[in-house]
Amino acid sequence: MCPARCGGRLFRALFAEVEIDSGGAYQDHRIVQPGYVCLNCGSPAFDLAEVPDEMAAEAEADEVPTAADILCPVCETLVHVEADMECPNCGAPLEVG
Numbered sequence: 001m002c003p004a005r006c007g008g009r010l011f012r013a014l015f016a017e018v019e020i021d022s023g024g025a026y027q028d029h030r031i032v033q034p035g036y037v038c039l040n041c042g043s044p045a046f047d048l049a050e051v052p053d054e055m056a057a058e059a060e061a062d063e064v065p066t067a068a069d070i071l072c073p074v075c076e077t078l079v080h081v082e083a084d085m086e087c088p089n090c091g092a093p094l095e096v097g
């Protein structure tokens, strides 16, 4: 989509290979690298299909680690857990926080 939100719906792929037949007619194309320009306002555009991955990666990086060292109430082993899980020693369910 256009990052300037100009409403343009046509884009030009900057890095694409176009297959043509012997008469020069368009047959197919292949995007070599993701790079686009909005044909309406000229802004560099991006492929929405690839954005969720990037956002997920950023969200992952921003995520505050919830790891904690807690004492198992059953076997009294100090266990390091990153989320609610079972005690690796005795299998008792543990709650973090």
Ligand SMILES: [Zn+2]
Pocket: 002, 003, 004, 005, 006, 007, 008, 038, 039, 040, 041, 042, 043
């Ligand atoms: Zn635009």
Ligand SMILES: [Zn+2]
Pocket: 072, 073, 074, 075, 076, 077, 087, 088, 089, 090, 091, 092
């Ligand atoms: Zn335990």
